[in-house]
Amino acid sequence: MHISDTQPAARRRIAAALSAVCCLLLAACGSGSGAASIGGNRPTTITYWTWLGGMQQVVDRFNATHSDVHVVLSKIPAGTSGGYSKMFTAVRAGNAPDAATVEYPELPAFATQGAIQDLTPYGGADLRSRYPAWVWGMVDQGGKVWGLPRDIAPMVLYYRTDLLAQYGLTVPTTWEQYAAAARTIHRRDPKAVIGAFSTGDSALLAGLAWQAGAQWFSTPGDSWKVSTQDAASSRVAAFWQPLVGGGLVANEPAYAQQWTADLQAGNLVTAIGGPWSAAYLQRLAPKAAGKWAVAPMPQWPGQAAGDGTNGGSTMVLLKGSKHPKQVMEFLDWVSNSPDSIKAVEPVSPGAYPAALADIPVAKQVFDSTQTYYTGTSLFDVAAQASTTVGTGWQWGPDMAQSLSDLNDALAGSMTGPGGLRAAMDSWERTTRADLRERGMNVSG
Amino acid sequence: MSALTASPPPARRRRRLHIALLLAPFYLLFAVAFVAPLGYGLVLSLFRERFTGLGWNGSHLVFAGFHDYARALQDSRFLDGLGRVLLYAVVDVPLMLAIALVLALLLDSALTTARRFFQALLLLPHFVPGLIAALIWVYLYTPGLSPLTSWLNDIGLHIDFFSSGSVLGSIINISLWQWIGYNSVLLYVALQSVSPSVLEAARLDGAGEIRTALSIKVPHIRPALVVSGLFTVIGSLQLFTEPKILQGSAGSTVTASWTPNLLAFSEAFNSNDYSYAAAISLLLAAVAGVLSLLAMKLVGRVDRSSQEADS
Numbered sequence: 001m002h003i004s005d006t007q008p009a010a011r012r013r014i015a016a017a018l019s020a021v022c023c024l025l026l027a028a029c030g031s032g033s034g035a036a037s038i039g040g041n042r043p044t045t046i047t048y049w050t051w052l053g054g055m056q057q058v059v060d061r062f063n064a065t066h067s068d069v070h071v072v073l074s075k076i077p078a079g080t081s082g083g084y085s086k087m088f089t090a091v092r093a094g095n096a097p098d099a100a101t102v103e104y105p106e107l108p109a110f111a112t113q114g115a116i117q118d119l120t121p122y123g124g125a126d127l128r129s130r131y132p133a134w135v136w137g138m139v140d141q142g143g144k145v146w147g148l149p150r151d152i153a154p155m156v157l158y159y160r161t162d163l164l165a166q167y168g169l170t171v172p173t174t175w176e177q178y179a180a181a182a183r184t185i186h187r188r189d190p191k192a193v194i195g196a197f198s199t200g201d202s203a204l205l206a207g208l209a210w211q212a213g214a215q216w217f218s219t220p221g222d223s224w225k226v227s228t229q230d231a232a233s234s235r236v237a238a239f240w241q242p243l244v245g246g247g248l249v250a251n252e253p254a255y256a257q258q259w260t261a262d263l264q265a266g267n268l269v270t271a272i273g274g275p276w277s278a279a280y281l282q283r284l285a286p287k288a289a290g291k292w293a294v295a296p297m298p299q300w301p302g303q304a305a306g307d308g309t310n311g312g313s314t315m316v317l318l319k320g321s322k323h324p325k326q327v328m329e330f331l332d333w334v335s336n337s338p339d340s341i342k343a344v345e346p347v348s349p350g351a352y353p354a355a356l357a358d359i360p361v362a363k364q365v366f367d368s369t370q371t372y373y374t375g376t377s378l379f380d381v382a383a384q385a386s387t388t389v390g391t392g393w394q395w396g397p398d399m400a401q402s403l404s405d406l407n408d409a410l411a412g413s414m415t416g417p418g419g420l421r422a423a424m425d426s427w428e429r430t431t432r433a434d435l436r437e438r439g440m441n442v443s444g
Numbered sequence: 445m446s447a448l449t450a451s452p453p454p455a456r457r458r459r460r461l462h463i464a465l466l467l468a469p470f471y472l473l474f475a476v477a478f479v480a481p482l483g484y485g486l487v488l489s490l491f492r493e494r495f496t497g498l499g500w501n502g503s504h505l506v507f508a509g510f511h512d513y514a515r516a517l518q519d520s521r522f523l524d525g526l527g528r529v530l531l532y533a534v535v536d537v538p539l540m541l542a543i544a545l546v547l548a549l550l551l552d553s554a555l556t557t558a559r560r561f562f563q564a565l566l567l568l569p570h571f572v573p574g575l576i577a578a579l580i581w582v583y584l585y586t587p588g589l590s591p592l593t594s595w596l597n598d599i600g601l602h603i604d605f606f607s608s609g610s611v612l613g614s615i616i617n618i619s620l621w622q623w624i625g626y627n628s629v630l631l632y633v634a635l636q637s638v639s640p641s642v643l644e645a646a647r648l649d650g651a652g653e654i655r656t657a658l659s660i661k662v663p664h665i666r667p668a669l670v671v672s673g674l675f676t677v678i679g680s681l682q683l684f685t686e687p688k689i690l691q692g693s694a695g696s697t698v699t700a701s702w703t704p705n706l707l708a709f710s711e712a713f714n715s716n717d718y719s720y721a722a723a724i725s726l727l728l729a730a731v732a733g734v735l736s737l738l739a740m741k742l743v744g745r746v747d748r749s750s751q752e753a754d755s
Contacts, residue, residue, distance in 0.1 A: 082713075085714075088716055089713075108499075109716075111500060112498075112499035112500060113502070113503070113716050114503065141500065142501075143500070144500065200692075219498055222498060223497075223498070224498060253692075256692070257586060257693075258587075258588055258589060258693075261589055397498065398715055401710070401714045404710060404714050405700075407699070407700065408699035411697045411698070412608050412697055415607070434715070438493070438503075439495045439503075440495045440497070440499050
């Protein structure tokens, strides 16, 4: 079992290495014309799996401007809705695509499971200065570069200008104001709520804890430390517990049926999301055009301004790809070229580039094409928010499972004893046991 | 034995060849679709992937023996899930059989006109794929969207179909809706084999419709009842689609390990722990096998004793 499993993989790796060497040699001879010189001018075809909106346009633009590499895109289900299992299964079966989209939380799992390749041999490590430090910290782990950041999602607060005015409120800038506004809104209209906090959306809770300064995973002394016992996590739990328990916020996952119905009915006064959420609000509630605006996240009093993230994605090179160099060319172009940004932004407005140099390009397209949002530009709010994102946050080595476990722990937390705090405690134990079971070093 | 292998007459040999030929497709399919996956699952379950340090250097496969089986038997998620599906079966099976039986008897009774119409009507929900049925019901259960909940609210009933106390009932309801018609048609077909002369004799002896149903028809279709029951029990153990759909709905208390099948799915496709998923699946198969055997044994004994009583 052991031998037959690893042998083809080893063979593939040798083949990949050989083809990489060939490419380099030929590139050297052919004065930089690269793979195109192999077998006439036939472009190398590579496959790319994603579920992100606007990527077909990006791929079309890439193909139109590149004669050496031809990319074929396949739409797959969203990562945690089956896309990731599809990728893992394809890698196991040896028929994986060359490139794919992976979100930041799941990147370590793809790395540890051996489903993606280190980009360092293809110049990945030289791109560090392109991105904010907190972004690079999520792809550069264990001394290897596991993916190129494409878009990032510092959290922002979307709000209905008309509804806030109707309730005589201003945009909450602190969480205290947020809670006070929640009470006012619910008193004035029992059907309306300030926003949603779902006990089925553990990634949102993680982002909020990150904003407060928590650091659930860390790797001191070559072992995983999992802890939610810090003051920031407790603060977040204590804040949301009465709001959710008392029905002052809607306990429903964002973008799902019920949330959408509330959004359309004008029952949601604000929504926490990433810059990418802009496209969703616009699409799900087209009638509210001109009523939504964007503000920074409410802050914790007595703390320096902070933020967490809610989404964002990287581009990865999957294990078994026979054309790593060409894939790298594609990844590099998608995650860092004005052309790519111009292709995606009109289709997926709000997509916020990870590369610092691309942000003005995206902002220009967004500001000049969209009419749905009023007030300060989403891109100005997000740019400011991005500078306050905590740099210490790290995702664990098995987040698909960990986030699912946290959802399970949260599921009954509103009626169970101890609420959110107890749910985090039990999740922490489950996660430690899970990592230990895999043979990883776990401390604490 | 030695006489058989020595040299059977050609006619018998040819017949044996024919039998083998006729049986071959079955055994071939059995091997490909049943024995091979089971064997593969067993092999998967015996090896697990181990990481070192922080895990950045990848994993290696090690022989783990029955480690994952022992792990499952100590895993509260697996045991809770198993308890849940057994509770589900305890409620679902009798309810299903009772309602299906009543409907089948009504269909069969002389009073019913337009039998074909009702038969088709009963089967209709079964034509809807399980996934779609679950989606429809999630819609009907979701407050704010569902006409059903708003109607219940109007008459003063505030039911949360997703709360931890009621979600099992909500799933049983979906299953009943989908399978009652199927089971009642199955039982109705069995009722057709009751000999008219027996029924006539009962009538001549003065038995009314109800007495005939209880004393003649029901005992007669016991094997069909057992088969229906068995399928429902095995279906309960494999409960997956409905809770999986309900899991994604708002405020749902269905977890990723709510049933053993969900747990196996999550272990395989969320955390890439194929060996543990295989171990859970095989344990579940073993439970289903034991339950089926017990049911068969029980029926066999009852049948034999009733035959003895008859003679």
